[in-house]
Amino acid sequence: MARLMLVAFDPSEVALGHGFASALGIPFDVLLLSGADPAEIGAERTLAANLGDVPPADSIEDGVVAQLGGYSHIASVSSMRSKDHLPRWAAHLGAAMVTDVIVVEAENRFRRPIVAGSMIETVEVSGSPIVMTFRPSGFAKFSPNGTAAADSITIPITDRTRRVGASARGGARPDLTAAKVIVSGGRPLKDAETFERVIGGFADSVHGAAGATRAAVDSHIAPNELQVGQTGKIVAPDLYIAAGVSGSTQHMAGIKDSKTIVAVNIDPDAPIFENADLGMVGDLFVVLPELQAKLAGKF
């Protein structure tokens, strides 16, 4: 019998799963690994494991898989964390896995981007269960009202891999994957201080998030978790402002689902203009401050 287990690593992922679960159209349960007060999204059962910090993937594999019996589909929101954990569950279950689903065509037929998002493949999966990660931007948004009653469960932790340190930077800005406005900077931002002042300052003034290209991250202009693209974050804001970004296939792979893309580039022939809704040729160090001043208080 078809049944989905939606695994949320933290409570923010529960509401993001509603659109995907509706598209799949089969009864579903939610397994919340950490945090409390999961949103009410119409799950038949909600289980809460209260893991606190989710431990390393090898330490909870057995415990999570023990909860997955009887499900035909197991899915999580795409993230570095879910990509770390879910393939282990799939292999443990002898199951096929599909990464970054953007469209559900049937219970065993899905669409997903390949080759840096330059093409979309449709895959058909045989066998059960099917393990998946999905990009919420491909599915309907849902604003829950109220939280679901959750049954507490215990997921045993086998202490194999030890987490000896962690750093979360981030600060007060919204998360890239949830932000309505993102301003991104590339290589010409020069250094971390300039990036923070020009891009960070702009982001703060529009209550948005700051993003970066790989070139900016590689040159230590921006921290790695701000990288947007094929091998970084996939974003889908209402407004994406790319300043000093050339528009490589790999960067564009991460921003295609943005509603409006604005490019500011000094080079009129920069490839980004081919994919931007609005383009302005100019020096970002002149254009961004002026734009920031004129947008003040509007977001």
Add this chain to the structure above:
Amino acid sequence: MKIMVTVKRVIDPYAKVRPLSDGSGVDTTGVKFDANPFDEIAVEEAVRQKEKNPVIEIVAVSLGGTECEEQLRKALAMGADKAVLIESSENYDTLAVAEEFVALVKAESPDLVLMGKQSTDGDNNQVGQMMAALLGWPQATFASKLELADGTARVTRETDTGEETLEMNLPAIVTTDLRLNEPRYIALPGIIKARSKPLEKRPPSSTATSRVKTVKVEAVPARSAGKKVGSVDELVAELSARGLF
């Protein structure tokens, strides 16, 4: 100590590619192939570890047709000691690939398997983690720093919000992210010299399975080039007209 490194032959990540006109797959006519960039980072990392600790033996492995020899030769030129090609031109899904490499791990008994976090064609990001699960080994994905000591690995890995450091006992699987290192440039003579290093071909350990079948490949409809604005005022007016504020 032995390090196994996996190397996949992929479409050159900088090439522009299109679907075949019948939508049955990716059109690769005239397209250049290269080693998966993340796998090159894995090879580079193995070589750097060997430079610090010369007793390390590096075996580079691949699964695919004879043409994959080219990418294995590149790994040998970078500094791998020997290469093994599991020769098959069948279709494997990610779990089947993991199963083939696990069979090879059992034969070769490496202390560490270094792999790219994903291949730039399939963009799946699965095989390393699947192998770790099948072997019951610890894993560290998205590594940006690797330190090996007596029977343990200390790995700094990238996360959604920053980074974390994991410590694990070997054997283990580590998958690489872009910032782990920058692979060395290999000039042609190096590749030619690598021809004298052993490259062994083996048949697959079992018949190919694919639970995941590609039934269609389509181009992404290009975002059409929009409008160029001449001033910031015009830009603000356009944003407002789009209902952004």
